[in-house]
Amino acid sequence: MDxxxxxxxxxxxxxxxxxxxxxxxxDLLERLSSQLRSYFKGQxxxxxxxxxxxxxxxxxxxxxxxxxxxxxDPSQLFTPWVYAIAHYKFVDYLRRTKSSINDLPIEDAGGxxxxxxxxxxxxxxxxxxxxxxxxxxxxxxxxxxxxxxLSVSEAAARSGMSESNVKVSVHRGLKxxxxxxxxxxxxxxx
Amino acid sequence: MxxxxxxxxxxxxxxxxxxxxxxxxxxxxxxIGGAASFCVMLATVGLRPEANGVSHLGFxxxxxxxxxxxxxxxxxxxxxxxxxxxxxxxxxxFIFLPFLAAGFAGIIALALEPSAAWHxxxxxxxxxxxLYCIPLFAIAPFALLIWALRKGAPTNLQRTGAxxxxxxxxxxxxxYAFHCSDDSLxxxxxxxxxxxxxxxxxxARLGPxxxxx
Numbered sequence: 001m002d003x004x005x006x007x008x009x010x011x012x013x014x015x016x017x018x019x020x021x022x023x024x025x026x027d028l029l030e031r032l033s034s035q036l037r038s039y040f041k042g043q044x045x046x047x048x049x050x051x052x053x054x055x056x057x058x059x060x061x062x063x064x065x066x067x068x069x070x071x072x073d074p075s076q077l078f079t080p081w082v083y084a085i086a087h088y089k090f091v092d093y094l095r096r097t098k099s100s101i102n103d104l105p106i107e108d109a110g111g112x113x114x115x116x117x118x119x120x121x122x123x124x125x126x127x128x129x130x131x132x133x134x135x136x137x138x139x140x141x142x143x144x145x146x147x148x149x150l151s152v153s154e155a156a157a158r159s160g161m162s163e164s165n166v167k168v169s170v171h172r173g174l175k176x177x178x179x180x181x182x183x184x185x186x187x188x189x190x
Numbered sequence: 191m192x193x194x195x196x197x198x199x200x201x202x203x204x205x206x207x208x209x210x211x212x213x214x215x216x217x218x219x220x221x222i223g224g225a226a227s228f229c230v231m232l233a234t235v236g237l238r239p240e241a242n243g244v245s246h247l248g249f250x251x252x253x254x255x256x257x258x259x260x261x262x263x264x265x266x267x268x269x270x271x272x273x274x275x276x277x278x279x280x281x282x283x284f285i286f287l288p289f290l291a292a293g294f295a296g297i298i299a300l301a302l303e304p305s306a307a308w309h310x311x312x313x314x315x316x317x318x319x320x321l322y323c324i325p326l327f328a329i330a331p332f333a334l335l336i337w338a339l340r341k342g343a344p345t346n347l348q349r350t351g352a353x354x355x356x357x358x359x360x361x362x363x364x365x366y367a368f369h370c371s372d373d374s375l376x377x378x379x380x381x382x383x384x385x386x387x388x389x390x391x392x393x394a395r396l397g398p399x400x401x402x403x
Contacts, residue, residue, distance in 0.1 A: 020206035029197045059196050064403075066200045068343040070207045073273050084275025088345040092402070127191045127199075146199045167205060174200075182402070 006031070011078040018069060029062055036061050036086055043090050053093075055123040056181075061089045063178045067171070092182065125181060133180050138173030141166050146174075212342050213269050219338035220265060223331025224361045230327050231365040235319065238371050246373065253367035253378055257360040259288040260386060264357035268335070271350040272342030285356070289383055296379030314372030317381055323369070324385035325392075328355075328362030332393065336400050344401055351397015352390050359389025 010028060017025030040054040040061075064085050072081050131139050137159075144155035145166060156163045238246075263284045270278035300308055314320075335354040344350035363382050372381075 017204060018207045018209070020204055022201050022204040025204045026197060026201035029201055033193050033197065055193060059191065059193055062193070062196060062200065064343070068274070068403075070209065070211060071273050071343040073276070074209060076273070076276065080275045081273070084345045085343065088274065088343075122192055125191045127195070142199075145203045147202070149202050152203065170203075171205075178403075 006035075007077060007079050010082075014069070014072060014078050015074065018072070018074075029066070032065065032082060033058055033062060035082075039083070039086055040090065047094070051121045052124060055121045056125060057086075057089060057093055059123050059125055060093075060178065060181050061086050063174065063181070064089060067174045067178055096182065130177050130180050134173050134176055137161065137165070137169045138176060141169035142173045142177075145170050212272055212338075215338045215341055216265065216269055216272065216335075219334040220261070220331070220357070220361070223334040223358065224364070226330035226334070227327045227361050227365040228368070230330060231323070231369055234326070235323060235366075235369045238369050240371075249373040249378075250367055252375075253370065253382065254364055256288055256292050256378060256382060257364040257367065257386070260285070260360035261357055261364070263288070264353050264360065267353050268339065268350070268357065271344050271346060271353060272339055274343045274345045277346060277349075285353075292375075292379040292383055296376040299375035308376075311374040311376050312380060314374060314377045314381075316370065316372055317377070320366065320370065320372070320381045320385065323366045324359060324362045324382070325389060326362070327365045328358040328389050331361040332358035332389070336396075339401055340403070343403060347398040347401045348394050349397070350401055352394035354397070355393015356386060356390040358393070359386040362389070 010031060013024045013028035013031070017028055036058045037054060040057040041051065044050070044054050044057075065082065068085065072078065131142065134142070140159050141155060141161070144150045144158060145152060150158065152163050152166050155161075156166045159166065161169065240246075263281060267278045267281050267285070270276040270281065300311065303311065332354060335358055336351075339350060339354060363386055367382075372378075
């Protein structure tokens with residue numbers, strides 16, 4: 001896929017998402033997930049790792065893109081921002097799984113990228129397991145607002161937290177989820 | 191977990207995001223860090239006792255100018271580095287200018303004096319104090335800068351840590367300048383310069399650990 005041609009569309013979706021447009025945000029994340037999947041598969045192919053690891057990284061990058069979206073500077077291009085995050089997450093993954101380019105044969109690289117490019121591969125990340133590591137407030141806020149789809153005020157009424165507390169708990173909870181993944185709480189099979 | 195599930199979750203109830211908050215956080219960290227550094231200086235070594243006279247003030251101004259120019263360039267760099275994918279390449283060269291200018295001024299000052307006078311000009315009276323005060327005063331601003339940077343998403347952790355160390359060191363040195371009684375250009379170039387570089391090095395070592403996200 002020619003990355004450059006998608007830049008204006010993705011940027012428009014990103015700007016709409018930053019203004020609170022959930023549909024645009026969803027559309028953006030879906031498009032990015034397929035771009036990220038082929039990016040990570042290409043990168044991982046050199047290290048003899050398969051589609052499951054690629055899916056882990058896609059999800060990790062999506063969470064990072066979501067929770068760090070305030071770091072996108074609208075005066076700059078959008079695509080480099082996404083790839084800087086993806087590259088950062090990839091290097092971090094290599095570091096934490098102690099891989100190095102020396103360990104692995106490069107000859108087999110072709111086979112993996114040629115495999116399916118669909119989203120039906122499941123990652124090793126287990127949401128319930130990750131959620132279990134959060135504080136009760138964060139877990140409840142994410143459950144209500146992000147999984148059950150309640151509005152912030154409904155979630156506040158049901159949980160007894162204030163609305164701003166719910167918002168903060170969701171935001172921090174997502175960041176905490178991301179942190180657990182980086183620490184290996186996502187049950188990586190290394 | 192399937193990626194579609196995750197996307198559903200992330201795009202349910204999307205909150206609008208205010209832009210421009212990161213820069214403000216960084217500036218606040220800088221201001222509070224600088225003030226904290228100054229307070230630590232007052233509480234430990236205190237202001238220079240006989241700080242009157244034009245030449246004293248002139249040297250104080252030079253020290254502060256050298257250090258604040260580093261703080262300025264460093265902060266501009268940090269406001270780039272806090273965003274993924276922005277390296278601030280164009281700005282990077284400017285970080286060396288204050289060091290070069292100070293080094294050049296120091297060499298000229300030495301060249302104008304006979305070599306017998308060099309020893310006191312270089313070592314001054316309090317170079318040891320300078321050695322531990324500047325890193326000590328840099329701790330508070332460094333901690334605040336790291337806190338602010340963690341709110342962003344720096345992707346080059348070593349470089350971001352190094353520049354945070356440089357800015358913190360320069361703030362620490364600015365505070366120290368109000369105590370320092372060594373008025374000589376080579377002293378400023380060598381000891382202030384070296385201590386800021388030491389803080390930069392420490393920042394580069396700590397960056398990958400403290401800033402990881």
